Amino acid sequence: MAPRRELMKVNVDSLLLCLISQQPMYGYQIIKDLATKSEGYFKFKEGTLYPALHRLEKAGLILGEWQMLPNGRYRRYYHITDKGYQTLIAKRTQWQDFFTAMNLIIQPVRI
Amino acid sequence: MTLSYYLDSIRDNLRLDLSTEREVIRELGTHIEDKLQELKDNGLSEEEATSTCLGLLGSARLVARQIYEAHSQGSWRQALLASAPHLLFGLLFALNWWQGVGWLLVMLALVLVAAIYGWWHGKPTWLFPWLGYSLLPVVGAGLLLLYLPTRWAWLAILVYIPLASWFLCSVIIQTIRRDWLHSSLMLFPIPVIAGWLLAIEFGGKFPELSVQRLYDLAPWIGLSFLALAAAVAAFVRSRQRWLKVAILVVSGLLTLAMVAYYAEGRLSWPTFLILILVMFGLFLTPALVERRIRRRRVRRSAPILADS
Numbered sequence: 001m002a003p004r005r006e007l008m009k010v011n012v013d014s015l016l017l018c019l020i021s022q023q024p025m026y027g028y029q030i031i032k033d034l035a036t037k038s039e040g041y042f043k044f045k046e047g048t049l050y051p052a053l054h055r056l057e058k059a060g061l062i063l064g065e066w067q068m069l070p071n072g073r074y075r076r077y078y079h080i081t082d083k084g085y086q087t088l089i090a091k092r093t094q095w096q097d098f099f100t101a102m103n104l105i106i107q108p109v110r111i
Numbered sequence: 112m113t114l115s116y117y118l119d120s121i122r123d124n125l126r127l128d129l130s131t132e133r134e135v136i137r138e139l140g141t142h143i144e145d146k147l148q149e150l151k152d153n154g155l156s157e158e159e160a161t162s163t164c165l166g167l168l169g170s171a172r173l174v175a176r177q178i179y180e181a182h183s184q185g186s187w188r189q190a191l192l193a194s195a196p197h198l199l200f201g202l203l204f205a206l207n208w209w210q211g212v213g214w215l216l217v218m219l220a221l222v223l224v225a226a227i228y229g230w231w232h233g234k235p236t237w238l239f240p241w242l243g244y245s246l247l248p249v250v251g252a253g254l255l256l257l258y259l260p261t262r263w264a265w266l267a268i269l270v271y272i273p274l275a276s277w278f279l280c281s282v283i284i285q286t287i288r289r290d291w292l293h294s295s296l297m298l299f300p301i302p303v304i305a306g307w308l309l310a311i312e313f314g315g316k317f318p319e320l321s322v323q324r325l326y327d328l329a330p331w332i333g334l335s336f337l338a339l340a341a342a343v344a345a346f347v348r349s350r351q352r353w354l355k356v357a358i359l360v361v362s363g364l365l366t367l368a369m370v371a372y373y374a375e376g377r378l379s380w381p382t383f384l385i386l387i388l389v390m391f392g393l394f395l396t397p398a399l400v401e402r403r404i405r406r407r408r409v410r411r412s413a414p415i416l417a418d419s
Binding site for chain 1: 134135137138139141142144145146167168169170173174177178180181182184
């Protein structure tokens with residue numbers, strides 16, 4: 001369990017930026033979407049999600065705005081900013097390089 | 112525990128400016144609303160849904176602390192702005208500008224303008240060092256009034272000092288309501304200023320400070336204010352609360368040690384120890400007052416929550 005949590009901690013910003021880059025989303029929707037898309041692997045707690053969202057917003061990578069839903073309720077939607085896009089591209093490249101290198105080592109040698 | 116109590120508990124531990132605090136609470140409130148609806152749609156009763164929701168949300172203190180840390184780090188610009196009054200006072204002494212009345216008036220005007228502007232613009236962290244200096248003339252005027260002829264001194268004691276004390280207390284309490292650490296930040300230079308005043312000596316009457324001694328000590332006084340400026344910049348830039356407390360305590364102790372060292376024996380050991388106690392008193396009293404204010408608030412809101 002601990003290594004998974006550590007991996008999550010390191011990659012939480014990339015996950016959130018990636019998801020928000022696809023469409024503007026609000027907190028509850030992000031938790032549901034992450035769980036669905038990862039087939040239950042990523043189970044975010046509110047205590048992890050909101051501090052991370054606020055950290056990203058403070059860094060200017062995302063922007064929160066209150067919007068009204070069709071049912072009349074208000075939700076705070078997060079949009080990705082230009083700076084956020086640049087960071088996401090950099091993080092994605094970093095991750096792909098790391099993933100490729102890891103695979104080269106971890107995958108069994110073919111004879 | 113009810114959900115509104117949970118949100119109150121988060122609000123109490125956030126210690127952010129009012130508008131951010133409102134935004135955070137509103138956002139968490141809408142999240143809770145969605146979560147409760149989902150749990151009820153899954154067949155849980157209102158009570159079961161509430162307790163499950165609270166379990167999933169986790170510790171209110173932890174959530175508040177993490178959100179606080181996401182907001183607590185100020186930018187370099189804010190750090191510079193917060194340390195500016197200490198820097199200016201440092202330069203005033205280091206460059207011997209303290210002798211010019213014009214410079215002193217410019218400083219006073221600058222301090223008052225910054226303090227009033229910050230106070231009416233959301234009380235940002237950079238305000239509090241300025242606010243501390245803006246209160247010094249209020250204290251200074253009270254002390255000077257005591258040296259007026261007897262009749263006037265009585266008037267000062269009966270009118271000015273109670274009014275000034277009320278004003279100081281209300282400013283300090285409002286600061287504590289925002290965050291007790293800001294109050295400590297505001298009162299941070301008091302032991303250092305008191306240390307230098309004692310080192311300069313009072314020659315019997317308060318206004319008769321030893322000008323020559325002040326002139327000799329001016330570079331070191333300047334240096335001590337520059338040290339305070341560096342500490343304030345580090346305070347604003349740090350994210351964790353414990354680190355902010357540690358920065359204030361350690362830099363306060365080091366600056367007081369610097370005062371004692373350069374005062375060349377004019378500060379006795381008991382005086383030095385009293386100054387350290389005053390420093391800890393100024394740091395800890397706001398924390399205790401905040402605790403009291405919070406307990407009173409909880410007691411007041413408890414019956415309302417019980418009904419909800």
